[in-house]
Amino acid sequence: MEEPSDNRQKKVVAVVGGGLVGALNACFFAKRGLDVEVFESREDIRQAKVVKGRSINLALSHRGRQALKHVGMEEKIVSQGIPMHARMIHSLNGKQSPIPYGKKSQYILSVDRANLNKQLLTGKSTVVILQSTETWSINIERFYTVNGTKEHIQADLIVGCDGAFSAIRKQFLRRSRFNYSQTYIPHGYMELTMPPINGEFAMKPNYLHIWPRNTFMMIALPNLDKTFTCTLFMPFDEFEKITTGDQVIEFFQKCFPDSIPLIGADALREDYFRLPAQAMVSVKCSPYHIGDKCVLMGDAAHAVVPFYGQGMNAVSTGFGLGGKGY
Ligand code: FAD
Numbered sequence: 650m651e652e653p654s655d656n657r658q659k660k661v662v663a664v665v666g667g668g669l670v671g672a673l674n675a676c677f678f679a680k681r682g683l684d685v686e687v688f689e690s691r692e693d694i695r696q697a698k699v700v701k702g703r704s705i706n707l708a709l710s711h712r713g714r715q716a717l718k719h720v721g722m723e724e725k726i727v728s729q730g731i732p733m734h735a736r737m738i739h740s741l742n743g744k745q746s747p748i749p750y751g752k753k754s755q756y757i758l759s760v761d762r763a764n765l766n767k768q769l770l771t772g773k774s775t776v777v778i779l780q781s782t783e784t785w786s787i788n789i790e791r792f793y794t795v796n797g798t799k800e801h802i803q804a805d806l807i808v809g810c811d812g813a814f815s816a817i818r819k820q821f822l823r824r825s826r827f828n829y830s831q832t833y834i835p836h837g838y839m840e841l842t843m844p845p846i847n848g849e850f851a852m853k854p855n856y857l858h859i860w861p862r863n864t865f866m867m868i869a870l871p872n873l874d875k876t877f878t879c880t881l882f883m884p885f886d887e888f889e890k891i892t893t894g895d896q897v898i899e900f901f902q903k904c905f906p907d908s909i910p911l912i913g914a915d916a917l918r919e920d921y922f923r924l925p926a927q928a929m930v931s932v933k934c935s936p937y938h939i940g941d942k943c944v945l946m947g948d949a950a951h952a953v954v955p956f957y958g959q960g961m962n963a964v965s966t967g968f969g970l971g972g973k974g975y
Pocket residue numbers: 665666667668669670671688689690691703704706707708709782783810811812813814815816838880929946947948949953954955958959960961962970971972
């Protein structure tokens with residue numbers, strides 16, 4: 650897309666989806682002097698009391714920091730992140746062994762997803778909240794929203810950043826020679842909280858803790874409030890075998906015994922059943938764009954499973970946020 654010249658009206662970019670990639674894109678487009686409107690189907694997370702997302706925290710690495718640097722956000726985000734210099738491997742017998750991510754000075758950061766998203770949405774662009782986006786349709790020439798009354802927005806470029814189940818991508822499916830595939834892995838994930846002990850982190854904070862157990866694993870990333878968010882990745886079959894609190898404890902005793910006193914047996918019994926395990930999907934498609942009118946980015950274009958620590962980084966144009974893999 651051409652840069653707008655001084656004597657021409659500004660180009661309008663409609664970014665659909667105000668998640669990590671949409672919000673970052675909005676910052677980049679705004680920096681280039683374009684008029685940006687972000688369309689997000691959720692409640693505005695800058696005002697929301699409870700923010701639902703795909704994970705509580707994320708691993709941010711050098712590549713992601715470069716993207717933040719370009720939009721002047723690196724320092725702000727890094728100052729609110731917790732450095733993780735190494736993976737800390739938890740053996741079954743409780744032994745802990747660090748595996749560094751790189752040289753002594755190198756680290757990845759544990760960052761709060763909701764905070765990162767809020768910061769990226771703040772100040773750089775206009776966020777238009779659409780309560781119901783289910784009924785809209787897009788046309789690459791004109792951008793329609795049907796939200797009670799029929800609204801019609803003219804955009805020079807539509808950027809589909811509406812995640813793995815992208816509504817914008819659905820418009821691509823109707824077009825000739827568009828390839829698309831999605832694959833669910835047999836694993837699901839569940840988040841559990843490890844609270845502080847006597848006001849301090851229950852484990853060493855500057856590590857990404859991992860309990861590798863063949864076909865499944867648990868990981869834990871530190872949060873600023875001194876909790877850890879533990880994520881259990883396991884085949885759905887295994888999740889479904891556990892139906893009572895006693896079975897949860899039995900399972901943890903067998904696979905992650907050192908974590909039981911840290912998470913708390915009572916909390917484990919309850920939290921395991923709070924939400925069902927969530928699915929993980931990977932998406933491939935090509936091409937990513939329709940001429941110079943519409944482009945897919947982020948998970949809408951190429952969702953990957955979280956184990957690579959690459960999801961939010963894989964913003965195809967080379968700017969991106971991301972990790973190094975667990
Ligand atoms: P999303 O974050 O899914 O955002 C899409 C946005 O679009 C949402 O706000 C949604 O509400 C909105 N939306 C959806 N439909 C519509 C619509 N019709 N109209 C308007 N808005 C709409 N990546 C890493 O790099 N490091 C990690 O450590 C990491 N850990 C992860 C852990 C887990 C458990 C999971 C599941 C993923 C992890 N990822 C990680 C991947 C990362 O979460 C994604 O790659 C990233 O969120 C993609 O951002 P996105 O903006 O493309 O999509």
